[in-house]
Amino acid sequence: MSLFGLSGCTGASVEAPVKFPVPVVEMLPVTMGLVLNAELTDYVHEEKLEKNGTWVIDIGAAQQPMFENLFRGLFANFETLSKVDGQSATHNGVIVPSITQVQFSIPSQTRTDYFEVWIKYQVQLFDEQTLIAEWPITAYGKANVRNYGLVSTNQALTAAARAACRDAMAFFALEFSAEPKIRAWLDNETGALNINPNNNSASS
Amino acid sequence: MKFIGFQNAKSLILISLALTSLSGCVTSTIQAVREANTGMQTDDAIVVLGRRSRPTNSETELDFVSCVAKGVTNGANGLSVVSEGDFMDAMFPWFEPRTAPANTQDLPELLTQPLLAARLEEIGLRYVVWVEGSTQRTESGGSMTCSITAGGGGCFGFLSWENDSNYEASIWDIKTGTTAGRVASEAVGTSYMPAIVVPIPIIARVRKQACTSLSTQLKTFLRGDA
Structure with missing residues (x-):
């Protein structure tokens, strides 16, 4: 985790943490390619709030460790690719995640003690160069400023960003194989392997 | 208002620092409801988790959860406790705010998953303790005025406030x-801050008392002594 200093009396500049767990889920028996575009890995959300200064959340640095650990737990094998090249000899499909929107709120806006962060992802699944499915994911994280002492702004916003990243991973890990178009593609790829999507679905 | 010089103020500050060890009175109550027998084997561990389900805005404070975990670990009959962060990572993504089981009815389905069951076995986890609740300021009153001049400074007035801690721990086997x-565990206490030149805080450590009572009772409960 790395933090930058406060920018003036209000506003903050933080970087989402880069340490994430590997999900404990039933591995899908496919080899998946992972394309992490620069637009994703360099993603920085900057927003000026009226009377509350400029806020910068560097989400991009967290994306590579986040998706690599996610894929390490979810797929039998994965490899990082530079692009969707159609050379499918070594992998069944290729996933290209992107961030389409980031929003956040600060305690003075919501009159609560919480920083909140929302991240919208668009996940594309390709088989060779054919787009099989587009899957939107909305992740949410919050953190209570009262948990982080007197100089709490940066730490609380960082914690909210980390929680949003973990939420994205959790949703991806548990719902990937339940998404209808992805499910159909997986059935086709894995043949008679008969993966039960319920094994990786949250009960609540 | 009469102001004092720097040297005198320094002496008074030292006196007030010495007085900060004064603490206000706290009244606490503890209640336990047993639904099943409990007991801990040598290799058994527990985890203390704060409820973070959405969209509530009254989450249990992180330091209260870690205080309870520490309190349960300490002492002659201390229990083995897995830290909240280590547990969340080891069980990821099954105990995240989005996915955490809401009640024990969700547990059997979760435990039928071989990977999850194996991980729990590896950790040696026997009980999950979910802590809910928070500490709120319920009353406050009084006023205080402070001034600083070139020759010194000082405060005059009286403040008081009441804090109420209400926590409940659910124990899942x-x-x-x-x-x-x-x-x-419930604890109520009133803190005071009189000020004649130097403010003297007399703090009622309500949350600390609630934590101590809860962790002491949890130890007894989990060992099956009560």
């Missing part, structure tokens, strides 16, 4: 997939 019981 991982082996049986049932609720073993609940322990509730």
Whole structure:
């Protein structure tokens, strides 16, 4: 985790943490390619709030460790690719995640003690160069400023960003194989392997 | 208002620092409801988790959860406790705010998953203790005025406030997939801050008392002594 200093009396500049767990889920028996575009890995959300200064959340640095650990737990094998090249000899499909929107709120806006962060992802699944499915994911994280002492702004916003990243991973890990178009593609790829999507679905 | 010089103020500050060890009175109550027998084997561990389900805005404070975990670990009959962060990572993504089981009815289905069951076995987890609640300021009154001049400064007035801590711990038995019981801890106390030149805080450590009572009772409860 790395933090930058406060920018003036209000506003903050933080970087989402880069340490994430590997999900404990039933591995899908496919080899998946992972394309992490620069637009994703360099993603920085900057927003000026009226009377509350400029806020910068560097989400991009967290994306590579986040998706690599996610894929390490979810797929039998994965490899990082530079692009969707159609050379499918070594992998069944290729996933290209992107961030389409980031929003956040600060305690003075919501009159609560919480920083909140929302991240919208668009996940594309390709088989060779054919787009099989587009899957939107909305992740949410919050953190209570009262948990982080007197100089709490940066730490609380960082914690909210980390929680949003973990939420994205959790949703991806548990719902990937339940998404209808992805499910159909997986059935086709894995043949008679008969993966039960319920094994990786949250009960609540 | 009469102001004092720097040297005198320094002496008074030292006196007030010495007085900060004064603490206000706290009244606490503890209640335990047992629904099943409990007991800990040598290799058994527990985890203390704060409820973070959405969209509530009254989450249990992180330091209260870690205080309870520490309190349960300490002492002659201390229990083995897995830290909240280590547990969340080891069980990821099954105990995240989005996915955490809401009640014990969700446990059996969760435990049928071989990977998850193996991980729990590896950790040696026997009980999950869910802590809910928070500390709120319920009353406050009085006023205080402070001034600083070139020759010194000082405060005059009187403040008081009452804090109320209300926490409940639900104990889930991982082996049986049932609720073993609940322990509730409530503490109320009023803090004061009189100021004649130097403010003297007399703090009622309400949350600390609630934590101590809860962790002491949890130890007794989990060992099956009560």
